[in-house]
Amino acid sequence: MADAHLNAALPAPAHPQAKPGYGKRSAPDQRPRGARDFAHLRTREAAIAAYIDRMPEGTAIGYKALAAQLADYGQQACGKALNFLSEAGHLRRIKEHLQLDDNTFRWVTHTFFSRTPREDDWWRTFVESMRGIDLTERARRARAAEATEAGDVGDTGDVEPAPPNPAPVAPPAAPAASPAPSDAYRALQRLGRAEPRMTLSAAECAALEPLVAQWFARGATPQHLTRSLTEGLPPTLHSPGAIARTRLEKKMPPEPIQERAYVDRVVMVCIGCDVPDNVSPLINGVCVECREEMTAYDAAEEAGIVIDRVPDTFRRVPAQVDVARRADELRAAAGLKARPLARPTHSEVPGGCETTAH
Structure with a gap:
């Protein structure tokens, strides 16, 4: 209807x-x-x-x-x-x-x-x-679904391959720029500033870099790392790299607890x-x-x-x-009991006179 x-x-x-x-x-x-x-x-x-x-x-x-x-x-x-x-x-x-x-x-x-x-x-x-x-998992699935749909948009079916072209002659390669050091590497590099006896070589910094990256992934800050590696050292240091590795492994922060919304x-x-x-x-x-x-x-x-x-x-x-x-x-x-209606007061009625609605 x-x-x-x-x-x-x-x-x-x-x-x-x-x-x-x-x-x-x-x-x-x-x-x-x-x-x-x-x-x-x-x-x-x-x-x-x-x-x-x-x-x-x-x-x-x-x-x-x-x-x-x-x-x-x-x-x-x-x-x-x-x-x-x-x-x-x-x-x-x-x-x-x-x-x-x-x-x-x-x-x-x-x-x-x-x-x-x-x-x-x-x-x-x-x-x-x-x-x-x-709710955390639901949001993750929603983001994954959106990413999948966005990826499907560009799929327009089979595309005819372009005819082969002669390979261009590559120009002489420029010298490759050295990659910027990571935050973990720089934190190890700066240890000697806080404690000269913990100055590490370039090889030691590269070898310990993955451990420091784990610290940072678990929420540690560079200041926290520096204190953990430089405080309470013995009077004599024979191998700062070995001491740094031992402390990095034994004092590794715990995995962060991922709170979830529900x-x-x-x-x-x-x-x-x-x-x-x-x-x-x-x-x-x-x-x-x-x-x-x-x-x-x-x-x-x-x-x-x-x-x-x-x-x-x-x-x-x-x-x-x-x-x-x-x-x-x-x-x-509807045959229902009427609710009491508030009567307007003298001050609520324009002109001071009570009116009746029609």
Whole structure:
């Protein structure tokens, strides 16, 4: 029933990106994209779902960002549509608690989208599977995949070999420049400045260079190396090269511990109000109070109550709508208990007179 309205929402190339680590994520194992992916949804939800489906990874997927891009729907309509897409199994909002490789922690929020509608049990199993994910390894694999794809770009198939050309006559070779000494070699070369008795020959520096390179690879600094090789020496030195080798081997720093980033905890939160499921039970990703609002929204539409879906930013003259009273009317239309409305005080009403919204 919504097929005719899908193209109006496509494509979504200019949608703003979320903050790094946030935004849209695609759920795994989805079926290929088809013309009737969202035919089971109402027109509004189908159009917004088709738009989200084509949004790149990491784009902002909140109702405000959607309303700013979709002129046909305001913030209220987009927010309710996200609730209904969660109810239909296409969306879940998930908070991940990360322990990073520098031993700091932070929460990130992703909205996972599935073109294929999923049952609530599938989403809960998916959330459980995220706990303990090694983010360091995942990032390494992503970089490797990007490098592989970049390498494939230059592969254009078989190339006909060029005809052979006579080998050019090489000009006389210039004298080869000596390679610059490594940091390890220079550190050994400078030992004699800190302790003249530890002055090493060029041959000794070259022979000990690989050991010093291992020190530096394990995080040692030139100052650390110099102290280790020059402090506490015996009164008489017969072979500074032998003493340097013994100390380099016996005092070798340990291999550095590679801290890894991983997902410490995972919490599913309500798509409408972000309340976590360990605070308020969620059904299909929606909490009890937001589900009541969904029921009121449905009842209002069935009763023919016009729900403003165009934001004021798209109007020449902003609509004068009492949002709290309109929400109360929707709840009443659904037979739900009305929430108490705060009455404006004398100072809050222009001119000092109490007014009634119509």
